[in-house]
Amino acid sequence: MVTKQTTRPWYREPWLWLVMAPLVLVVLVTLVMVSIAVRYADDTVSDTYYKDGLMYHYTAEQDEKARQLGLAGLLQFEGQAVTLELNGDFDLPPQLLLTLSHPVEANLDRNILLSRVAASRYSGSFDGDMRHRWYLRLMPELDPDRHLQAAWRLTGEINFDLGRAAPLNPASQ
Structure with missing residues (x-):
């Protein structure tokens, strides 16, 4: 008596899935991790670090000039309004640029144009997310690309x- 052996299709063999399941799982996890790494890349390292190092003396001169002029300020955020009380020993410009730099995400950076509303008081508006920590830079140059x-x-x-308040001073050396 000959027994007829029925053959199953390859995809119904359990040994195949025992071998393939870990491989498929590794591929899926790798794809997820790569997409997370690309989407949420940390951009804290400047691509122009060498040029930034060469330009350091320019920013040190800016800080020294602010120190000589006796500049200091207090920045306050109230709702979407931004107010600045600025003290100094010279004629203050009619407008200033305030740059808010997010410590991690460069695409969250904001520039706020502050206009003088009184002798030493400036005002502007901020429509960004008021959470977490931000670096502040105030300067008379209104073009953020020309900050140097x-x-x-x-x-x-x-x-x-x-x-909701922060002091502004020349950077310490």
Whole structure:
């Protein structure tokens, strides 16, 4: 008596799935990890670090100029309004540029144009996300790409989780 052996299709063999399942799982996890790495890439390292290092003396001169002029300010965020009280020993310009730089995500950086509303008071509006920590830079140059040509600058840092005000001073050496 000859027994007739029925053959199953290859995809119904259990040994095949025992071998293939870990391989498929590794491929899927790898694809997910690569997509996360590309989408949420950390852009804290400047691509122009060498040029930034060469330009350091320009920013040091800006800080020294601000120190000589006796510049200091207090920045306050109230709702979407931004106010700045600026003290200094010279005629203040009619407009200033405030740059808010996110410590990790460059696409979240914001520039705010502040206009003088009183002798030493400036005002503007901020429509961004008021959470977490931000680096602040104030300068008389209104074009953010020309920040190295500004006559002076004030810097600071704000953490919106802790408060809505921040002092602005020349960077310490």
